[in-house]
Amino acid sequence: MKLNVTNFFTIRKVLSLLLFCAIAYSAYSIYYKVKYWGFSLSPKAVTDVWTVDAKISFMAIDDKVKVSLAVPNDRDGFKILSEEVVAKGYKITQDKINSRVILEGNGKKGRQNLYYRLSIYDDAQNVALNSLLPAKVERPILSEEENVQMRKIWELSELQKGDKVQKAILAINQEVNSPTMSLILPLNHTSKEFAEKVIQILAYKRIPARIARAIKLEEGRKTEKPDIMLEAFYDGHWTLYDLNTAKIGLPKNWVIVQRGGVSLLDVKGGEDSTVVFSVLKSVASPLKMAEHRAKAHDKLWSYNYSMYTLPVFEQNTLKWLMIFPLAILVVVIMRNVIGVSTMGTFTPMLLAMALVRTGFWSGLICFSVMIALGLVMRALVAKLNLLLVPRISFVVIFVILLIQVLTVVGYRLNYTIVSSAIFFPIIITAWIIERASITWEEEGAVNTLKEILFTFITAVVTYFVISNEYVRHVMFAFNELNLVILFVVMLLGTYTGYRVTELMRFAPLIHKEN
Amino acid sequence: MFEWLFNGKKLRENGVLGMNDRNYSVIAKYNKRSLYTLVDDKVKTKRLANSININTPKMIGIIEFQYQVKNLLDIVKGYDSFVIKPAHGSGGKGVLVIKKYDAEHFYSASGDVLSFKDVYQHVSNILSGLFSLGGKYDVALIEEAVNFSDVFKNFSYHGVPDVRVIVYKGFPAMVMMRLATKESGGRANLHQGAVGVGLDVSTGLPLNAVMHNKPIFEHPDTKANLMDLRVPFWREHLIIGSLAYDMTGLGYLGADIVLDENRGPMMLEVNARPGLAIQIANGKGLKTRLQEIDETYPLGLSAEERVDFVLNRGK
Numbered sequence: 104m105k106l107n108v109t110n111f112f113t114i115r116k117v118l119s120l121l122l123f124c125a126i127a128y129s130a131y132s133i134y135y136k137v138k139y140w141g142f143s144l145s146p147k148a149v150t151d152v153w154t155v156d157a158k159i160s161f162m163a164i165d166d167k168v169k170v171s172l173a174v175p176n177d178r179d180g181f182k183i184l185s186e187e188v189v190a191k192g193y194k195i196t197q198d199k200i201n202s203r204v205i206l207e208g209n210g211k212k213g214r215q216n217l218y219y220r221l222s223i224y225d226d227a228q229n230v231a232l233n234s235l236l237p238a239k240v241e242r243p244i245l246s247e248e249e250n251v252q253m254r255k256i257w258e259l260s261e262l263q264k265g266d267k268v269q270k271a272i273l274a275i276n277q278e279v280n281s282p283t284m285s286l287i288l289p290l291n292h293t294s295k296e297f298a299e300k301v302i303q304i305l306a307y308k309r310i311p312a313r314i315a316r317a318i319k320l321e322e323g324r325k326t327e328k329p330d331i332m333l334e335a336f337y338d339g340h341w342t343l344y345d346l347n348t349a350k351i352g353l354p355k356n357w358v359i360v361q362r363g364g365v366s367l368l369d370v371k372g373g374e375d376s377t378v379v380f381s382v383l384k385s386v387a388s389p390l391k392m393a394e395h396r397a398k399a400h401d402k403l404w405s406y407n408y409s410m411y412t413l414p415v416f417e418q419n420t421l422k423w424l425m426i427f428p429l430a431i432l433v434v435v436i437m438r439n440v441i442g443v444s445t446m447g448t449f450t451p452m453l454l455a456m457a458l459v460r461t462g463f464w465s466g467l468i469c470f471s472v473m474i475a476l477g478l479v480m481r482a483l484v485a486k487l488n489l490l491l492v493p494r495i496s497f498v499v500i501f502v503i504l505l506i507q508v509l510t511v512v513g514y515r516l517n518y519t520i521v522s523s524a525i526f527f528p529i530i531i532t533a534w535i536i537e538r539a540s541i542t543w544e545e546e547g548a549v550n551t552l553k554e555i556l557f558t559f560i561t562a563v564v565t566y567f568v569i570s571n572e573y574v575r576h577v578m579f580a581f582n583e584l585n586l587v588i589l590f591v592v593m594l595l596g597t598y599t600g601y602r603v604t605e606l607m608r609f610a611p612l613i614h615k616e617n
Numbered sequence: 618m619f620e621w622l623f624n625g626k627k628l629r630e631n632g633v634l635g636m637n638d639r640n641y642s643v644i645a646k647y648n649k650r651s652l653y654t655l656v657d658d659k660v661k662t663k664r665l666a667n668s669i670n671i672n673t674p675k676m677i678g679i680i681e682f683q684y685q686v687k688n689l690l691d692i693v694k695g696y697d698s699f700v701i702k703p704a705h706g707s708g709g710k711g712v713l714v715i716k717k718y719d720a721e722h723f724y725s726a727s728g729d730v731l732s733f734k735d736v737y738q739h740v741s742n743i744l745s746g747l748f749s750l751g752g753k754y755d756v757a758l759i760e761e762a763v764n765f766s767d768v769f770k771n772f773s774y775h776g777v778p779d780v781r782v783i784v785y786k787g788f789p790a791m792v793m794m795r796l797a798t799k800e801s802g803g804r805a806n807l808h809q810g811a812v813g814v815g816l817d818v819s820t821g822l823p824l825n826a827v828m829h830n831k832p833i834f835e836h837p838d839t840k841a842n843l844m845d846l847r848v849p850f851w852r853e854h855l856i857i858g859s860l861a862y863d864m865t866g867l868g869y870l871g872a873d874i875v876l877d878e879n880r881g882p883m884m885l886e887v888n889a890r891p892g893l894a895i896q897i898a899n900g901k902g903l904k905t906r907l908q909e910i911d912e913t914y915p916l917g918l919s920a921e922e923r924v925d926f927v928l929n930r931g932k
Contacts, residue, residue: 439637488738491745545710546809599638606624609635611830611897613627 115597122590129583136581140406141389141396146576149386150224152184153320155358157219158379163211165372172219172368172378173316173361176202182399184222184392193217202361215373223358224392240311243303252287253307265349268312268335268342271304272349294331298346301333311336315343315362317353318380325381329360329367390580410582422579426569428588429578430455433565435595442602443557446538451558453531455565461523463566467559469523470532473505474555477536478543485540499533632905633896639869643907647786647868648889655865656887659704659758671860672883673760674700680757686740689759690720690733698762701740703748703755707888709804711748713739714762726762727775727803763883766876772796772846774838776803780816780848780874780882782858783891783903787923788914789855790906792816793898794846798828799838807894812836814843815899819931821851825900832900852924853882859920861887871895 136142141150159170175183176199188195193206204219245253259278260270278284279297288300295314302312316329332353333344343353353359360380361367370376390411397406406412410421430452437443437451445451458466480501484494506524513522535558542551568574578584601609628635634643656662666673677699678692693699698718703711713736714726723731731739740757742748749755769778776797783791793815797803800810807813812833815824826833826843835842848854858872861884871891874882896903918926 442636488742490741491747546806550808597641599635599641601625601628601633601635602637603622605635606628607621608830609628609633609893609897610621610624611827611832612631612633612900612902613624 118594125586125590132583133581139400139402140393142580143389146572150392152224152385152387154383155221156381159217161370161373161376163215163373168208168211168372170206170370172204174204175358175360187220189218240306240309243306268337269349298331313363315359317357317359320356320382322384425578425582428585430565430569432588433568437561442604445558445561451561454562457527458566459570460526465520465523481540498536502529502533632902634904643869652866653889656889665864675761677759700760700762702758703743704758705749705755763875764878766878771839771841774799779805782872784858784862784870785907785910786868787862788910789818789858791895792818793895813898821848827897850882855924857884859923
């Protein structure tokens with residue numbers, strides 16, 4: 104139709120532009136939340152939280168005791184959720200630079216048990232290791248025999264694959280049981296001795312290397328000593344190597360507790376000291392971890408003004424509200440695009456909301472019974488010719504009493520179907536009854552049942568959309584999508600195409616000969 | 618079974634106006650909301666119509682307050698028959714036609730015998746808003762009953778046949794006649810099973826007839842051939858529709874007109890959101906007509922000139 108064409112298109116264009124902006128904003132916001140807050144599109148996503156317990160045990164012998172424990176730091180990709188020291192009567196200091204916890208006590212006697220607990224989440228692979236530049240490595244002073252060995256190892260290493268360090272590690276591993284090798288490395292060596300020998304061999308080629316101690320995060324793991332790995336400064340950066348396989352990088356779910364030449368645990372004023380690590384795994388929802396992640400990314404300011412920082416009660420209310428726009432969109436589509444007529448604009452939406460609480464079948468059955476009983480009652484009252492307001496009031500009170508009776512009976516007889524009556528909005532129920540009975544009188548049973556049926560169908564469709572776990576999660580976690588819905592609804596306000604039901608209604612207007 | 622899902626293109630080609638299109642491109646554009654009150658209140662409409670000489674059933678009186686209801690007999694004194702209707706009703710809801718009466722018995726057009734108490738109750742219901750849009754308090758309008766012309770006797774089962782004229786920018790655009798059937802309970806409401814007969818706007822001759830959206834050729838109850846339907850005073854019917862535009866300023870309206878034996882065509886009510894079933898009755902799309910009026914019809918004509926313009930196009 105040539106009705107004010109320019110005006111017509113501008114409105115649609117402006118709305119489309121706004122919709123586009125809303126989509127772009129939402130896309131960015133989703134990216135932001137996933138990246139910096141760790142939100143997930145799936146409601147089932149969980150974040151592993153590892154609790155590493157270090158139990159330090161020693162006999163105090165001096166008056167003054169000083170314990171120093173090497174601890175992981177968050178530069179290694181793991182993010183620290185919480186750190187906790189249980190050491191009664193000890194002075195606790197954290198040495199962030201050297202990644203150590205220092206405990207000092209006075210007048211301690213007997214066996215001391217101190218605990219250090221660390222909760223970490225999110226392992227990130229291959230993050231840059233401590234990038235401090237190493238000191239220059241001097242070639243070790245070796246005997247003639249040892250020098251021969253060194254050269255032999257390096258010759259053998261040429262046959263191996265990988266970078267120079269990997270080649271060396273593989274060659275040593277291959278030769279470790281050979282008689283010649285035993286001269287420099289005893290057969291019954293510890294892994295620490297092995298690592299030290301590797302460091303010496305690398306030093307021969309002036310490659311700086313150091314020991315790293317790491318724990319594997321594994322459910323219920325208890326280990327007295329962390330595993331030993333090797334870090335070498337090669338090609339301008341520190342790289343972590345597995346001493347057996349020569350694989351590069353920290354394997355998944357490992358955490359480095361200590362690196363360099365310093366010891367894992369130092370106890371001054373005590374003896375017979377041990378440290379036992381144990382690991383426990385638990386899970387947390389990404390929403391709960393969001394604050395820590397936001398903090399870790401230095402994005403706390405944006406997080407603090409989001410609804411996820413609200414108290415749980417407010418959050419749950421908002422979570423419930425955030426699903427409404429989608430339900431409204433469903434109603435708009437059902438009415439303006441599909442073209443079904445319902446009793447009241449948002450009645451189906453409110454019905455669907457009630458169904459979410461009652462459960463689908465029980466709610467549907469209970470509600471149908473309520474409507475049927477209400478209609479019978481309303482038909483009986485119709486004979487009394489009451490005035491409008493008192494009559495509607497009668498229906499409302501009747502529905503309230505009906506809900507009360509059904510709920511009590513349902514509770515006593517243990518029929519959840521019956522007791523779900525309590526969740527249906529009283530006014531809506533009463534209003535459907537009143538409206539249906541008037542339609543019944545004026546337009547007959549067929550039209551009334553049709554209208555009730557369409558109302559139910561719309562409610563059911565809405566129910567399936569809003570009861571979906573994914574949909575609810577996404578609409579809450581990525582609530583900016585509601586902005587998209589807003590403009591979609593507005594654009595639908597300019598939709599002038601046929602409704603689906605009109606395609607059938609106007610079918611007689613199609614001339615077959617055309 | 619589902620080929621109707623692909624009807625969209627053909628409907629567009631045939632210029633069928635859809636509900637969304639009607640609301641967005643026609644009503645929202647040409648019917649100012651503030652004008653609705655002129656047609657939603659039948660008392661107002663009637664006064665307005667009388668001021669520019671549109672024929673309507675004569676008003677006997679109005680009952681505004683509950684205490685006035687008991688004076689009903691005084692109000693209708695001197696009239697043999699009368700009609701009570703809600704001023705804000707729509708679609709014939711709450712209309713009570715009393716053919717004859719004495720102090721205790723009221724004989725309605727549908728054949729019921731009512732007591733004064735029943736009639737009293739009916740008026741009370743009107744006042745309490747039972748039949749009005751949104752349930753607002755209403756006023757009962759009492760007017761003279763129409764003496765329906767006999768010419769349509771064979772075409773309607775009980776009830777009142779009426780002519781619905783769709784007027785666009787003052788030009789009669791499409792017309793249909795609505796005939797009550799047994800199924801529609803004497804009401805001229807298409808979706809309750811009344812018959813709709815599309816009439817050519819220029820000639821007044823029947824084009825097509827439908828019942829429940831399906832083409833029919835004879836009245837289901839009286840068996841009259843619907844193609845024999847002729848509407849006298851055709852030009853006068855159209856002029857009433859055209860004047861309704863001058864009177865209300867609504868760019869898109871539906872005027873409901875009945876034929877009185879003595880007084881000729883009379884306007885019963887004006888609708889600011891007339892439905893789209895008229896297209897099915899005519900077997901034609903309304904959009905094509907509206908476009909034609911938009912593009913080729915002259916501006917600045919009086920109501921009679923507009924009607925004559927439309928009538929001359931058929932020659």
